[in-house]
Amino acid sequence: VQFCSTFFVWILAEQLHLSGIITTVVFAMAASRRAAEILPARIRIPAWAVWEVAVFVLNVLAFILVGFQLKSIAARVTGATGARYAAIAAAVCVAVILARIAWVTGAAAFSRWRCRPRTDGTPGPRDAVALTGRGAAVVGWCGMRGTVTLAAALALPTNFPFRDLILTTAFGVVLGTLVLQGLTLRPLLLRLRLEDDGSVDREIRLARVETLQAALAAAATCPGAETSDLVRHRYELQLRRAQRMQSGDGANVDDGATQQIEQTAEFRADSDGGGDDAAVVRAATEAQRRRLVALRADGTIGDTAFQRVEEELDWAELDWAHLVRSGEPG
Secondary structure, eight states, rough: OOHHHHHHHHHHHHHHHHOHHHHHHHHHHHHHHHHHHHSSSHHHHHHHHHHHHHHHHHHHHHHHEEEEEEEEHHHHHHHHHHHHHHEEEHHHHHHHHHHHHHHHHHHHHHHHHTTTTTSSSSOOSSSSSOHHHHHHHHHOOOOOOOOOHHHHHHOOOTSSTHHHHHHHHHHHHHHIIIIIHHHEEEEEEEEHHOOOOOOHHHHHHHHHHHHHHHHHHHHHHSSOOHHHHHHHHHHHHHHHHHHHHHHGGGGOOOOOHHHHHHHTTOOOOSOHHHHHHHHHHHHHHHHHOOOOHHHHTTTTTTTHHHHHHHHHHHHHHHHHHHHHHHSOOO
């Protein structure tokens, strides 16, 4: 369905005389915001593996196709025309790099100015960009181009005006940014002495606590079977451990609590309450996902923390599904 819907969007964009690559990228960005609420864990986990392989293959294919195109272009373009193409590609590459630096640093500076404390001492609005001057310099320098740039150039029809120049320029921008910015990124980080501020780890710990609290609250309101208390007990132990890790005492979590969690996870519903147990687990996992999506929506956590915790919830959901199925009678 994912592959077919992507091709359908591309074909629809072509029929409407829109850019196929830009329309597909916009569709993917919009669909990804809803995927966490729509896709079940049993689909998302293998889908990630499939798409990683597909992206790798498509990256290789894009560069191979560009290589074939450039070979024919080099045969047609020689002498002064080739030098002019190279000069235009270099100029566009410099313009792309400078435009990104100006945009990122300008947006970060404006966001810091807009979110500065007010004259009466009250804090300003939350800084959505949250980049220092040095951080903005690094983000501005991380403008390496890749497959999307090549795909946009390759999508042009063969009779498009100056198609050879556009392909040459696109490849020059990709090559120039990868070589110039990619090879100098580490020296820039060392020069600016930037260190990880731990914001992602803090967001992950916060999201774990918030989602476990939501799961525990949802499980407590469900009519429980005999073993549903074990479900709630497991969430209580996990919440206690997550809260201790959030407070900075995670290294001192006693092994007994962790062992209890593992032992509790291996429950078996010997009674006839398997259906009630499945309802409790379903309500708890749905509450966790709703809370996680809400945390990302209001800006409490970023996409990196969201994806990490979402992956943990996916594996936990599959684990719960296996335990509930194995606990059903007959």
